[in-house]
Amino acid sequence: FILMPTIHTAVRDSGEVVEDAVFAGLDFDYIGPNGIFMALICATLGVWLFAFAYKKGWTIKMPKGVPPAVADSFAALVPSALVMGAAFLVRIGFSFTEFGYFQDFVVAILQTPLEGLGDTLGANALYSFMCTFFWFFGINGPAVCNSVFFIGNVLTAKQLIAFEAGKALPYIFTNPFSNFFCNFGGGGSTLSLVILMVTVCKSERIKQLGKLSIVPGFFGINEPIIFGLPVVLNPVIAIPFILVPMMNLILSYFATLWGIIPRTTGVNLPWTTPIGFSGWLATGSWRASVWQIFLLVLGMMIYYPFIRTLDKKYLAEEAAAANESSEEDDISFDDLDLDNL
Known part of the structure; x- marks a missing residue:
């Protein structure tokens, strides 16, 4: 959500762009099909960064006797803040580029080419x-x-x-x-x-x-x-x-x-x-x-x-x-040799 575009150009139902008119909010297009790749990237990198900080011990340690649920909540504060801080830095950095937002970059550079590839006979x-x-x-x-x-x-x-x-x-x-x-x-x-x-x-x-x-x-x-x-x-x-x-x-x-x-x-x-x-x-x-x-x-x-x-x-x-089974089952007492007993 930090990386999602929040300022959008106003467009009429007919598809006509309204000049000098924008609106603030979350566009359904970015939390629908155009948000799938973004969600995958954020989930992967966000969890990796959180785990990295947690394993490094960058956590708030509570004294003994504090309930585990409370201790775990405090331990997650610093890694979570690190993930959110990194997301804000990425957002700010992309605001100086032609894309404006990281999500627009993902859609243009990664998702759109793959959509064209994914609808081809060769790839499928x-x-x-x-x-x-x-x-x-x-x-x-x-x-x-x-x-x-x-x-x-x-x-x-x-x-x-x-x-x-x-x-x-x-x-x-x-x-x-x-x-x-x-x-x-x-x-x-x-x-x-x-x-x-x-x-x-x-x-x-x-x-x-x-x-x-x-x-x-x-x-x-x-x-x-x-x-x-x-x-x-x-x-x-x-x-x-x-x-x-x-x-x-x-x-x-x-x-x-x-x-x-x-x-x-x-x-x-x-x-x-x-x-x-x-x-x-x-x-x-x-x-x-x-x-x-x-x-x-x-x-x-x-x-x-x-x-x-x-x-x-x-x-x-x-x-x-079946032949082997029939040969094994074909046993008679007449075949017994008692002379050597």
């Missing part, structure tokens, strides 16, 4: 690849990548503002787009895979795992497949696991660009919203639901030869295990 294709690539090694890909590629939160918030204002929707790559048009059933778009496991596979191992995973898969939960099939360190399944989300991303991008499906409205639905419902709720159009089903079937076609290869391998292993 790289994000999709890295998410599935990490999953191949047993690492939660989105949890890692979202800590870096969080520009989607800004684009989604701005998309919602434009939608509520009745303006043209500016972005394609929002969080709902990534959640509901690239991956069905979790990372790797494994809902296509699970349906094949239940319907066409003959291996008992795969069929039972598919039955256990089909319901969670409709809600985007696929850890049973990731670690149970497994996908982790499985070169056979890794190929479609990486390829299918990438295909969904590229096809959905061009489908949106060419008007086959509408752009998402920016409404942040839970990522567990099932296929069909999610497309309709995210865009307001039934065409998006039909598109999701089309991509699901297309994903099944790509997964099919790979899961059939794995199915044959597991069938052979199960047959070998």
Whole structure:
């Protein structure tokens, strides 16, 4: 709040700037999408500076016998004052620059270029690849990548503002787009895979795992497949696991660009919203639901030869295990040799 702009140029509802007219206060734009990067920077640097001062012992120490809650409150005074003082110095320093405020500097230099990058096919294709690539090694890909590629939160918030204002929707790559048009059933778009496991596979191992995973898969939960099939360190399944989300991303991008499906409205639905419902709720159009089903079937076609290869391998292993079991169980008292007793 110390670093936020508090003096603003007056603008009419039509967008016309009123000359020589300003107003004081907090602009909602700076505590909305344009404040996300600022909040991240302040939270990171503020906590680091507070912890640095606290570890250095720059605190007010109370005598023994003072309640811990009171002692902790006094101990936080100097580090907190240091953080606020640093914020005031930054604010004063930027008042002598062309930006005027540190937040305007962050928006112009960092956030705006990243917004342009975040709405490109190349950046999102790289994000999709890295998410599935990490999953191949047993690492939660989105949890890692979202800590870096969080520009989607800004684009989604701005998309919602434009939608509520009745303006043209500016972005394609929002969080709902990534959640509901690239991956069905979790990372790797494994809902296509699970349906094949239940319907066409003959291996008992795969069929039972598919039955256990089909319901969670409709809600985007696929850890049973990731670690149970497994996908982790499985070169056979890794190929479609990486390829299918990438295909969904590229096809959905061009489908949106060419008007086959509408752009998402920016409404942040839970990522567990099932296929069909999610497309309709995210865009307001039934065409998006039909598109999701089309991509699901297309994903099944790509997964099919790979899961059939794995199915044959597991069938052979199960047959070998069954033969060994039958040989061990085929024991008769006639085979006992009592002569050496």
